[in-house]
Amino acid sequence: MTAEIRGRPPDGTVGFLHVDMDAFYAAVEIRRRPELRGKPVVVGGTGSRGVVAAASYEARVFGIHSAMPSVRARRLCPQAVFLPGDHSHYGEVSERVMAVLADVTPLVEPLSLDEAFLDVRGAARLLGPAPELAVRIRGRILEQEQLACSVGAASTKFMAKLATERAKPRVGPSGVVRGSGVHVVEAGTELDFLHPLPATALFGVGPATSRRLRRLGVETVGDLASMPETSLAAALGTAAGRQLHRLANGIDDRPVVVDRLPKSISHEETFARDLRSHAALEAEAARMGDAVARRLRESGLVARTVVLKVRFGDFETITRSTTLPDPTDSAREVVAAARGLLAGVDVAPGVRLLGVGASGLVENSARQLSLTGGDRAHDAAQRVTDQIRDRFGASSIGPAAAVRGERGLRSPLDPDQRWGPDAVDPQSG
DNA sequence: TCTGGGGTCCTTAGTCCA
């Protein structure tokens, strides 16, 4: 049984840290291959339809950034070293980094492989004030992993995250400029720090919201803070308006949450070329549904809702979902639901991406008690399948449905196969 | 110009039911 542990809400003292690894994936690759040090290194985007997952600061000098289409990145810097991602290795490194953080406080909330919030108010009483802990954490990660990170310290999570940005290396006119590594926003100076920043610095202000805000004459966080909450709510919706108004005024009472349960699990893939055959797509849906069900079982979760995502050649994206009579982690049921949803989609225009997801997740412990005999036998069979895969690899066994249809479009499902189709290591070929 | 994969949260609209 997983229990969520929550820290206390902020109390006005500098007690929150945000730790963010610098160009994490690229830095891990450079550590593995020291001859790449100082060179522009790009992780991901090795295929024709991929995007950049991470870029070293030397690559950023050329204007390359994450989420940039790989075709464009190559045009900007043809001499950059493009590497496929090695997600499982990054995961291992991340676990060791998180362990360093857990040495300081049990109140660690990972946001992704390379980022976490810490509530150090308790630890500070024993180990020293938050800014000192920030410096110590940074030194320890550098010493143990030979990887640089930046740390922000402030009185709230959100402010600590903004502080980290200030501490990071940046790209100047003459190249890479080293960052301070640690930045502290002292209690009482939050609004001085916050209000000159562009509104896009706020969590939740992306391109669409930014456009709407500019139409209202809002450029900076200060502009936003001086607007009535009701006007923001009218322009952006109740929840977003309220949230932005609070953040712009430095209010963020979210505690650090440890062991957060996932809300959804999904698997999606962009194909090297658009698929038009229902049979081929059914096989892909079966493969992905099987992978999703396996991750549900690994997490000890069952799902109430199965979601199918389809992106067509023109980038139009639709989702179709269905809620099951009983929550499940069975590949048979997830795949059947996904294929049922797919049957209602006209795939003739050509499908660029297909995804299968599971949501409405609950812990499996309650469901186990109510299984019938047939379900128990099926569960046992799935456990054996999982064990075979653990031993011989993800592609060693799978649903028969997954091998029908058009073959050879891509390699079998591989957790490291991310960041787009046709990931080929240019160094090896 | 070309836009991955894995998530979270919010809004809107429709349906069912008390």
Next chain:
DNA sequence: TCTGTGGACTAAGGACCC
């Protein structure tokens, strides 16, 4: 019995984040 209302739930899509 009819009508209105509001909550819960479901489905679909959009925006955003790393």
